[in-house]
Amino acid sequence: MSSNYHEEIKRGNIHKLRRIIDELPAFVEEFFLGISERTSVRTRLGYAHDLRIFFSYLGEHSRKFKGKAPEDFTIADFAAIEAMDIRRYLEYVTYYTRNLSTATNKELSLDAQNDEHGKARKLSAVRTMFAYFYKAEKITRNPAELVDFPKLHEKNITYLQVDEIARLLDEVESGSKLQGHAKAYHSVTKLRDVAMISLFLGTGMRISELVGINIEHIDFDTNGIVITRKGGNEDIVFFGEEVERALREYLAKRELTTPESGHEGALFLSTQRKRIGARAVQNLVKKYAKLVTPLKKITPHKLRSTYGTALYNETGDIYLVAEVLGHNDVNTTRKHYANMPMERRRKAADIVKLRD
Numbered sequence: 241m242s243s244n245y246h247e248e249i250k251r252g253n254i255h256k257l258r259r260i261i262d263e264l265p266a267f268v269e270e271f272f273l274g275i276s277e278r279t280s281v282r283t284r285l286g287y288a289h290d291l292r293i294f295f296s297y298l299g300e301h302s303r304k305f306k307g308k309a310p311e312d313f314t315i316a317d318f319a320a321i322e323a324m325d326i327r328r329y330l331e332y333v334t335y336y337t338r339n340l341s342t343a344t345n346k347e348l349s350l351d352a353q354n355d356e357h358g359k360a361r362k363l364s365a366v367r368t369m370f371a372y373f374y375k376a377e378k379i380t381r382n383p384a385e386l387v388d389f390p391k392l393h394e395k396n397i398t399y400l401q402v403d404e405i406a407r408l409l410d411e412v413e414s415g416s417k418l419q420g421h422a423k424a425y426h427s428v429t430k431l432r433d434v435a436m437i438s439l440f441l442g443t444g445m446r447i448s449e450l451v452g453i454n455i456e457h458i459d460f461d462t463n464g465i466v467i468t469r470k471g472g473n474e475d476i477v478f479f480g481e482e483v484e485r486a487l488r489e490y491l492a493k494r495e496l497t498t499p500e501s502g503h504e505g506a507l508f509l510s511t512q513r514k515r516i517g518a519r520a521v522q523n524l525v526k527k528y529a530k531l532v533t534p535l536k537k538i539t540p541h542k543l544r545s546t547y548g549t550a551l552y553n554e555t556g557d558i559y560l561v562a563e564v565l566g567h568n569d570v571n572t573t574r575k576h577y578a579n580m581p582m583e584r585r586r587k588a589a590d591i592v593k594l595r596d
Contacts, residue, residue, distance in 0.1 A: 250281055253281045253282060253285050254281055256285055257272070257281060257284055257285045257288055260285075260288040260289065260292055261288060262311075263292060263310055263311060264288070264291060264292060264295060264310055264311065265295065265310060265311060265312070265313035265314070265315075265317075265318070266311070267313075267314070267315045267318065267373075267378075268291065268369070270376075271369050271372050271373065272284055272287075272288070274372055274376070275287075275368070275372065279559075279560075279563065280563055282563070283559045283560075283562070283563050286361075286365070286559055286570055287365045287368065287369070287559065290361065290362045290364075290365035290366070291365055291366070291369060292310060293333065293362065294329060294362070294365070294366055295310035295313055296310055297329050297332055297333075298313070298321070298325065298329070299312075299313075301328075301332060302325055302328070304320065304325065305317060315373070315378055315379070318373065318379065319378075319379040319380070319381075321383060322383055323383040323384070323386040323387050325383075326363070326366060326383060326384055326387045327387055329362075329366075330359050330362070330363060330387070330390070333358065333359055333362055334359065356390035356391060359390045360389050360390055360558060361558055361559070361570060363384075363387060363389060363390075364389075364556065364557050364558050364559055365559070366384050367384040367385070367387075367556065367557075368557060368559070369384075370382045370383065370384035370385070371384070371385075389556060398536050398537065398538070398542050398545070399542055399545045399546040399549050400441075400533065400536075400538065400542070400543070400546045404532065404533050404536075405441060405546065405594055405595070406594070406595045407532040407533075408437065408528060408529060408532050408533070408538075409434065409437065409438065409441075409594055409595055410595070411528055411531055411532050412430070412433050412434050412437055412528050413430065413434055415427075415430065417531040417532075418527075418531070422527060425511065428511065429511065429524075431486075431489050431490040431493050432490050432493075432494075432508060432509070433524055433528070434486050434489075434490070435483075435486040435487050435489070435490035435508075436450060436508060436521060436524075437525065437528070437543065438482060438483045438486040438487075438594060439465075439479070439483060439486075439487075440525075440540055440543035440544060440547070441543055441546060441547055441594055442479050442480055442482060442483035442547065442594060443465070443477045443478070443479050443483065443547065443564075444477075444544045444547035444548050444551070444564060444565050445465075445467055445477055445544070446470075446540075446541075446544060446566075447518050447521055447522065447540040447541070448468075448470075448518060449467040449468060449469065449477075449566075450467075450508070450521065450540075451508065451515065451516055451517060451518055451521060452467065452468050453465060453466075453467065453506075453507040453508065454505040454506060454507060455491070455494070455505060455506075455507050456505060457507070458487065458491075458507070460484065460487075460488070462478070463478055463479050463480070463483075463484055464476045464477065464478050464479075465477055465478075465479065469566045470566070470568075475566055477564070482594045482595065483594075494507070494509070497509060497513060498513065499513050499514070500512065500513045500514050503515045508521075521540060522539060522540060525538060525539060525540050525543065526538065526539065544565070547565075548561055548564075548565055551564060558570060
């Protein structure tokens with residue numbers, strides 16, 4: 241039932257996407273076809289909504305393109321867009337509202353976000369389109385690169401800095417600061433704990449997704465893992481070399497363990513040889529984190545926020561971050577990049593790494 245439901249949603253989104261593409265310049269269809277293999281229908285639908293607003297703005301308010309309908313724009317018109325046109329567009333969407341008589345509830349929800357977060361989302365769509373055509377050599381310059389994302393104002397989100405990530409993983413690996421009972425069990429759980437925390441930091445998955453993983457869900461040929469998202473639908477997340485090493489080392493030991501009946505397929509086992517529970521994972525993250533970042537209350541969700549923040553820092557694409565994190569609403573994603581100005585001031589690593 242859940243599978244059929246999500247298939248229906250997907251088909252519905254495909255139809256909506258096609259209708260919007262018909263209202264956009266003809267050359268934009270190439271953009272959507274070009275990104276179809278690496279984006280979900282939901283992501284492309286979000287881009288389409290925002291690009292329709294962009295081209296409508298140019299035709300209605302830009303002196304250069306005044307009176308031109310979105311579907312009448314050519315690739316030559318697109319190449320003539322300047323950075324200032326995009327900046328004026330962002331100023332415009334501060335007070336933009338869709339025609340209430342024709343808008344759907346979903347569209348109103350999308351377009352209601354006209355603060356800095358909504359503008360960042362709209363700029364992300366424009367930037368992605370310019371980057372695509374620039375890379376395809378259909379335009380000779382990319383003015384969108386010259387337009388900065390708006391400064392985001394949000395309550396501080398707790399996440400780990402680059403140096404703190406390294407210290408956390410080093411502590412999980414060494415157990416040097418553990419004492420008593422925790423120290424005694426470290427040699428037994430070390431490889432498991434490193435693998436779990438590496439997965440949180442390297443994929444941004446939720447705690448419910450992590451504890452639900454079975455061994456058969458891992459594919460080292462593609463470095464992908466099948467997880468079950470909120471609502472019960474399956475998804476695939478991909479991991480890098482550092483996570484791969486941690487998983488392989490843990491699985492080598494896991495193969496020597498005989499699980500309790502009914503828990504044979506579980507990837508992560510407790511010391512009782514049963515599928516590990518969410519509470520146990522929360523406790524072990526807290527146990528290690530307070531040893532290296534005592535002023536921060538680090539939970540599995542904060543590790544997820546750490547990944548989301550790092551990914552946004554490297555890409556500037558909130559649609560991508562929303563898709564990777566499995567957010568149903570792209571506006572939820574803003575919580576994961578609220579502190580990006582701070583991250584930039586600290587001159588974060590050039591690419592998302594854990595320790596390498």
